[in-house]
Amino acid sequence: MRKLSVTVDIVLLTIRDRQLQLLLIKRSATPFANRYALPGGFVKESESLDAAAVRELREETGVDKVYLEQLYTFGDPRRDPRGRVITVAYYALVPHTQSLRAGSDASDAAWFPVTRLPSLAFDHRKIVEYAHLRIRNKLDYTNVGFELLPAKFTLTDLQLVHEAILGETLDKRNFRKRITQKAIVKPVEEWAQTGRRPAQLYRFSDSD
Amino acid sequence: MRKLSVTVDIVLLTIRDRQLQLLLIKRSATPFANRYALPGGFVKESESLDAAAVRELREETGVDKVYLEQLYTFGDPRRDPRGRVITVAYYALVPHTQSLRAGSDASDAAWFPVTRLPSLAFDHRKIVEYAHLRIRNKLDYTNVGFELLPAKFTLTDLQLVHEAILGETLDKRNFRKRITQKAIVKPVEEWAQTGRRPAQLYRFSDSD
């Protein structure tokens, strides 16, 4: 009987250039050498699945504080030509401000817009599509958008995040009304200095 | 290194006595001998996760045609005292009309209301809670309720399913308005003969 392995793969998402982008790593080893793949790796004997995802993300991308959520488990017996490998997929969200100090085994990492992906290794394309679908749905009924922004942000920043995820433009007045009357955000006593006219900065208002 | 195993466990739900109930099987083997557990078992080398769930459900409960959806993967390294066992949890929905011919290795199967569970083996209680949460949410934005009914049903039947899942009573007129104007159901040329006054039978209207 072939050896059974379990891996975690992570769809790491951020907003760059007003687009939803994800991090891919170019494989050097076979199979799928020189193809891009999701960051991820084998689950160790004594670690939980979540811990494995956090560790792989740190090792391969240098990303540390991150929103992480389990997505789906892919277990087609032929998804990996090397043998039976079941993968537990996660998605992760980081503000673009987080710097990437790519680890030693991830020298060839790059961001790609979710709408313009290169050819991917394994069934990773399917995993990415699933992650994209999930975050679009989740935006409707959660505050998941904040995970992609720094602690202080303008309402325009937040709107751009929503637009990038949904792939459509939103009405400014309706958007601001919705956000403010849900009391999801609180203004802070600061104004953004970028661009022309200073904009009110806000923060996510979970605590008070 | 300990051997790594992957199992599937299935939360099989139905409506009985106007309550959401699930099927549990009394374990005979150690660990957790004589405790109730979810139907499930090891994933075979050459079968997909979905196929394993279908197979285990058939073997252990005799249930065949069934709505099945992957729920979440539980991988705490200490969730099974025998070693490292990662389980991919599913939930399944069947009309109560489906008969159970419990298989040889499931002689001690019984239905329990989700709100009144016995002490369960492993982390199965957590899995059940997760399934209950998922189906309640899913009811809002899908037609998942039909999976718990036979092909032809009355609107009262459907309302009872919703009430059982949500755990609250619903207004009859509002419920019927919502269901009928979404064109989710179609009347058939038949009337239920049970009880006092015959009720219009409907069917789910996916096709046409």
Place this chain on the structure above:
DNA sequence: ACAAAAGTGTTCCATATACACCCATGT
């Protein structure tokens, strides 16, 4: 002065909610 993004209200429509009585059938 002009360019660029910030900020701000009202109207309309669709959907959800609250609420009570008559009807058809079997016993």
Place this chain on the structure above:
DNA sequence: ACATGGGTGTATATGGAACACTTTTGT
């Protein structure tokens, strides 16, 4: 006749969608 569940409409409240102009700043 009565008990049981089947069936029906209206008024109100709430949330989403459409829609355009003025303000503030830097150059």
